[in-house]
Structure formats: C-alpha cells, structure tokens
Amino acid sequence: MSDQPRRPRRPAKPYRRPKKDPVRILAFEALRAVDERDAYANLVLPPLLRKARENEGPEKFDARDAALATELVYGTLRRQGTYDAVIAACVDRPLREVDPPVLDVLSLGAHQLLGTRIPTHAAVSATVELARVVLGDGRAKFVNAVLRKIAQDDLDGWLERVAPPYDEDPEDHLAVAHSHPRWVVSALWDSLGGGRAGVEELLRADNERPEVTLVARPGRATPDELLAEEAAVPGRWSPYAVRLTEGGEPGAVPAVAEGRAGVQDEGSQLVALALAAAPVEGPDRRWLDACAGPGGKAALLGALAAERGAVLLASEKQPHRAGLVAKALAGNPGPYQVVAADGTRPPWRPGSFDRVLVDVPCTGLGALRRRPEARWRRRPEDLDGFAPLQRGLLRTALESVRVGGVVGYATCSPHLAETRAVVADLLKQFPDTELLDARPLLPDVPDLGEGPDIQLWPHLHGTDAMYLALLRRTA
Numbered sequence: 178m179s180d181q182p183r184r185p186r187r188p189a190k191p192y193r194r195p196k197k198d199p200v201r202i203l204a205f206e207a208l209r210a211v212d213e214r215d216a217y218a219n220l221v222l223p224p225l226l227r228k229a230r231e232n233e234g235p236e237k238f239d240a241r242d243a244a245l246a247t248e249l250v251y252g253t254l255r256r257q258g259t260y261d262a263v264i265a266a267c268v269d270r271p272l273r274e275v276d277p278p279v280l281d282v283l284s285l286g287a288h289q290l291l292g293t294r295i296p297t298h299a300a301v302s303a304t305v306e307l308a309r310v311v312l313g314d315g316r317a318k319f320v321n322a323v324l325r326k327i328a329q330d331d332l333d334g335w336l337e338r339v340a341p342p343y344d345e346d347p348e349d350h351l352a353v354a355h356s357h358p359r360w361v362v363s364a365l366w367d368s369l370g371g372g373r374a375g376v377e378e379l380l381r382a383d384n385e386r387p388e389v390t391l392v393a394r395p396g397r398a399t400p401d402e403l404l405a406e407e408a409a410v411p412g413r414w415s416p417y418a419v420r421l422t423e424g425g426e427p428g429a430v431p432a433v434a435e436g437r438a439g440v441q442d443e444g445s446q447l448v449a450l451a452l453a454a455a456p457v458e459g460p461d462r463r464w465l466d467a468c469a470g471p472g473g474k475a476a477l478l479g480a481l482a483a484e485r486g487a488v489l490l491a492s493e494k495q496p497h498r499a500g501l502v503a504k505a506l507a508g509n510p511g512p513y514q515v516v517a518a519d520g521t522r523p524p525w526r527p528g529s530f531d532r533v534l535v536d537v538p539c540t541g542l543g544a545l546r547r548r549p550e551a552r553w554r555r556r557p558e559d560l561d562g563f564a565p566l567q568r569g570l571l572r573t574a575l576e577s578v579r580v581g582g583v584v585g586y587a588t589c590s591p592h593l594a595e596t597r598a599v600v601a602d603l604l605k606q607f608p609d610t611e612l613l614d615a616r617p618l619l620p621d622v623p624d625l626g627e628g629p630d631i632q633l634w635p636h637l638h639g640t641d642a643m644y645l646a647l648l649r650r651t652a
Contacts, residue, residue: 195306195309195310195317196306197310198303198306198307198310199229199232199238199242200238200242200245200246200249201246201249201285201303201304201306201307202307202310202311203225203226203229203246204246204249204250204253204285205278205281205282205285205307205311206225207221207222207225207246207250208250208253208254208281208284208285209277209278209281211254211550212277212281213277215554217548217550217551218250218251218254218548218549218550219547219548222246222247222250225246226238226243226246226247229242229243229246230243244424247424248293248386249285249288249289251386251549252288252292252293253281253284253285253287253288254549254550255356255383255384255549256287256288256291256292256356256384257284257356257549257553258352258353258356258357258358258553259291259332259335259336259339259353259354259355259356260283260284260287260288260291260356261284262335262339262340262353263287263291263327263335263339264280264283264284264287264323264327265339266335266338266339267323267326267327268323276316278311278312279308279312279316279319279320282304282307282308282311282312282320283320283323283324285304285307286300286301286304286320286323286324286327287324287327289303289304290324290327290328291327291331291332291335292332297328300324300328301321301324301325301328304320304324305317305320305321305324308320308321336353336354339353340353340354341353343373347373348362348363348366351376351377351380355377355380355381355383355384356384357380357383357545357552358552358553358555360556360557361542361552361555362376362380364542364591364592364593365379365380365542365591365592367593368591368592368593368596368632369591369634375636378636379634379635379636381636382546382634382635382636383545383546383549383552383635384546384549385546385635386546387442387546387547387635387639388420388421388422388424388639389420389421389424389425389427389440390412390418390419390420390421390440390441390442390443391403391409391418391419391420391421391427391430391432391433391438391439391440391441392415392417392418392419392438392439392440392441392446392473392476392477393417393418393419393432393437393438394417394437394438394439394476394477394480394509395417395477395480395481395483395484395510396480396483396484396509396510396511397432397436397437397438397480397508397509397510398432398437398438400412400416400417400418400419402432402438403419403430403432403438404419406419406421406425406430407423407425408421408422408423408425409421409422410422412443412446413443413638413639414443414446414447414619414621414622414638414640415443415446415447415450417446417477418441418443418446427440436504436505436507436508437508439473439476439505440473441473441474441477442544442547442640442641442643443638443639443640444543444589444633444638444640444641444642444643445473445474445589445641445643446477447619447622447631447633447640447643447645448474448534448536448585448587448643448645449474449477449478449481449534450477450481450618450619451585451615451618451619451631451645451647452478452532452534452583452585452645452647453478453481453482453532454618455532455583455585455613455615455618455647455649456583456613457531457532457581457582457583457649458580458581458582458649459531459579459581459582460531461485461487461531461532462486462487462488462531463487463488463490463529463530463531463532464478464482464487464488464489464490464530464531464532464533464534465489465490465491465492465525465529465530465532465533465534465574465577465578466478466489466490466491466492466533466534466536467492467520467523467533467534467535467570467573467574467577468492468493468494468520468534468535468536468537468538468570469491469492469493469498469499469502469515470493470494470495470498470499470501470502471498471501471502471505472491472501472502472503472504472505472506473505474534474536475489475491475502475505475506475515476505476506476509478534479491479506479509479511479513480509480510480511482511482513483509483510483511483512483513484510484511486511487511487531487532488511488512488513488514489506489509489511489513489514490513490514490515490516490525490530491506491513491514491515491516492515492516492517492518492520492523493515493516493517493518494517494518494519494520495517496517499515499516499517502515503515520535520569520570520573520574521566521569521570521572521573522573523573523577525577527576527577528576528577528578528579528580529577529579530577530578530579530582531578531579531581531582531583532578532582532583532584532585533574533577533578533582533583533584533585534584534585534587535570535571535573535574535584535585535586535587536587536588536589537563537566537567537570537571537586537587537588537595537599538563538566538567539563539567539588539589539590539592539595540555540559540560540563540590540592540595541555541589541590542555542589542590542591542592542642543588543589543590543591543633543641543642543643543644544589544641544642546635546641547641560592560594560595563595564594564595564599567588567595567599568599568602568603571584571586571599571600571603572603572606572607574586575603575607575610575648575650578650579650580609580650580651580652581649581650581651582649582650583613583647583648583649584647584648584649584650585645585646585647586599586600586645586646586647586648587643587644587645587646588643588644589641589642589643589644590642590644591632591634591642591644595644596630596632596644596646597630597646600612600630600646600648603648604648607648607650609650609651609652610648610649610650610651611648611649611651612629612630612646612647612648613629613647613648613649614628614629615628615629615630615631615645615646615647616628616629616631618647619631622638623637624637624638629646629647630644630645630646630647631643631644631645631646632644
C-alpha cells in the first residue's frame with residue numbers, strides 16, 4: 178500500500194436552479210402544441226403572447242420578447258426539415274427514437290445557431306437552460322452535447338454535409354437545403370416550370386416571414402386611414418391593400434378592431450377583385466360566395482357588391498365558420514345574407530346567381546409562409562381526398578350561376594392536381610362553359626403566366642400562391 182496521503186475530495190458544486198427564460202419557454206410550448214395537438218402556430222401563438230404580455234411579474238414581456246418568440250417558433254417550423262437532417266448527423270440513434278420534446282428543444286437550439294444572429298455561446302447556454310427547465314438535468318446534458326456538435330459549423334457548411342449533391346438528385350437536394358418535403362418540391366417545380374433558379378426563389382420565399390397585409394373594406398374604411406398607422410405602406414397590387422412593414426399587432430389598428438378593415442393576403446384580395454371585374458352578360462344583382470369561411474373574401478365581395486346595388490349570399494358548411502363569416506360581414510354597407518349550407522348540396526335553386534366564387538378546401542401549399550407546419554403534415558395521398566370535394570363544389574357553382582354569369586374557381590394551392598386538372602375535368606362535363614382570360618382584369622400585376630387562368634407566386638408577387646380560373650356559362 179502506498180504511504181502517500183489521499184488527496185482531499187473537492188467539495189461538490191452546489192446545485193444551481195435553472196434560469197427560466199419566458200421567451201424560450203413560450204416558444205417551446207407553442208412547438209409542443211403544434212406537435213401534440215396538430216395545432217397551427219398562427220392560432221396557438223397569439224394567445225400565448227397575449228397571456229405573456231399580461232403578466233405583471235418582475236420580468237415584463239415586451240415587444241422585443243414577442244418578436245424573438247415569434248421568430249423562434251416560425252423559424253424553427255419553416256426550417257424543420259433542414260434542422261432534422263443536421264440533428265440526425267449529430268446523434269447516435271434514429272430521430273424517431275428521440276423523444277419529441279427533446280427534439281423540439283434541439284430544433285429551437287439549431288435554429289438559434291444556424292438561422293439567427295444570436296451568438297453561439299448564448300444560443301447553446303440558453304437552450305441548455307431551457308432543457309433543464311422543461312426536460313430535466315439528465316436530458317439537458319444530451320442537448321448540450323448535440324448542440325456543441327451543431328455549433329462546429331454554419332448552415333452552409335452543414336448543407337454541404339447533409340444535402341445530397343444537386344447533380345445527383347436535384348429534388349432531394351432542394352428538399353434538404355430549403356426545408357420542404359421532396360414531393361412538395363416536385364409539385365411546386367411542375368406547377369412553376371422553368372429551371373433551378375425559379376424554384377429556388379420560390380422555396381426561399383416560402384421560408385421568409387410574410388408582411389402583415391390589411392384590406393380596407395370599401396364603404397367602411399379607406400386605405401388612407403390605414404396608411405396613417407406606423408410603418409404602413411400601400412399594397413403592391415390591390416387598391417385596398419396596406420402592408421405593415423414592421424409587423425405590429427393588427428388588432429391594435431382601430432379600423433381592424435372595429436371590423437371596417439381586416440387582415441387579408443393581397444392574393445386573396447386579387448381573387449375577389451378579378452371576379453368582381455369579370456364581364457357578365459345581363460343583370461348583375463346576385464352574388465354568391467359558396468365556401469365563405471372564415472369570411473375575408475366574403476367581406477370584400479360584399480362591400481364591392483354593395484357599391485353596385487347587388488346582394489351577396491355567403492354560404493359556409495361549418496356553423497362555427499359561418500359565424501366568423503357573419504362577424505366579418507357585420508356592418509356591410511349593403512344587404513347580404515349568411516347561411517350554413519353544404520356547397521355540394523345547396524338550398525338555392527340552380528341558375529340563381531350572376532357571380533359565384535368557390536374558394537375550395539385544398540392542401541394549402543400556397544400558404545406555406547403563413548402555415549409552415551402544413552408542409553410537414555400534408556401527404557401526396559391528401560390530393561385524392563380533396564379531389565372529389567373540389568370537383569363537386571365547382572360542379573355546384575357552375576349549376577348555380579345563370580347563363581351569361583361567371584364562376585371564379587379559386588384555391589390556395591398551385592398544385593396542378595388542385596388547379597388546372599379540376600378545371601379541365603369540369604369543362605368536359607359542362608361543354609356550354611368557356612374559360613375567360615382573367616389576366617386583363619388585373620392589368621397592373623405582372624408575371625401571371627400564359628393564361629387564361631391566373632397563378633400568383635410568393636417570390637414573384639409577394640402573395641400567397643393563389644390560383645384563379647374564371648368560367649362563364651354560355652348556354
């Protein structure tokens with residue numbers, strides 16, 4: 178035995194409670210709601226932010242905190258596919274074997290490291306502290322080890338390592354580099370056409386935070402009133418659009434709070450304006466919005482109809498969504514009616530209307546900027562589920578319009594199976610119908626395609642990827 182005395186043991190470090198960061202805890206709660214309940218971030222986040230701002234504790238939640246929390250949630254969701262590939266390269270097990278809450282914390286950390294200007298040490302330490310609070314000290318050590326591996330390179334460096342070369346697999350490369358499922362990349366590329374540059378611009382635009390766009394409802398508010406708001410600028414294309422360039426809370430705008438204006442993407446405004454401008458033969462007194470929920474297009478159409486002495490009927494199948502439509506139309510300057518009815522089995526008589534809008538349910542691939550989680554939930558087989566409904570709604574719309582009247586078929590998806598394929602099928606069933614050229618109805622909007630239908634794009638127009646075809650009954 179050695180005669181040397183043993184070294185005295187160092188005293189154990191006293192346990193330090195983790196610091197609670199309200200911004201990152203809120204972001205984590207939002208991501209868990211999206212994951213666990215299939216919630217949408219744009220519905221989950223506002224009440225969480227409102228509750229945080231109402232907290233009168235010592236750490237007041239201010240506008241900068243709200244902006245950071247919003248960026249963490251939406252940025253993480255938009256780049257989820259890319260971050261999954263990076264995290265997978267840094268763990269020793271398949272991602273499906275990583276607990277979802279742990280993966281959410283890792284994704285938040287990856288976004289701070291690779292997608293923001295937060296310093297590396299701050300991103301790692303703040304995320305590890307979050308892990309200690311929501312996961313416990315044991316799993317926080319795992320989070321710390323993974324994040325330190327991620328921090329060894331920047332985003333471009335990681336993409337060189339985890340994305341397959343473009344020359345070997347273009348679609349898979351774009352899917353990883355721009356965080357879209359491969360089938361979505363393929364579908365968008367088919368719809369857009371052209372080469373690599375165009376589709377990359379589109380995918381990048383899908384990953385950018387869209388501006389808040391307001392609509393001044395005619396007869397109830399004016400664009401000049403909305404332009405008096407801070408950081409407000411005119412819309413690009415719609416005469417009723419106003420953009421809030423620095424975000425902001427739309428509900429704080431008096432006209433929005435009073436229902437005289439609303440939040441509405443400019444693409445949706447253009448759909449309503451094109452339908453209202455389409456030439457009809459004969460009277461122009463009865464308009465129909467056959468899929469009116471939640472009421473944005475119906476409110477604009479109702480105001481435009483009122484200017485011409487026409488009446489709008491807004492129909493929505495789901496009663497609670499019909500209630501939202503009624504709320505949006507409340508105070509309309511002219512007469513209108515809201516009904517809860519199935520658009521494929523309508524209560525009105527055939528040939529009752531001069532103008533009909535049918536904005537059909539779809540995969541929502543045109544609104545991935547606003548609902549980034551939708552890209553991860555949708556599957557190619559969802560197209561088969563929507564197809565009968567889309568065709569049934571357009572069929573009823575064509576039956577509901579009189580001879581000489583116009584139907585607008587709209588969808589917030591550029592997928593060819595939800596746009597031109599549907600219209601082509603119904604034109605075969607209704608040979609007494611012609612497809613109108615919608616492009617001259619929006620004379621100031623460039624890059625509308627070859628026509629006669631219209632396809633808007635985020636990277637070309639700054640709007641959701643709305644589609645519109647105008648059909649007129651001829652006999």
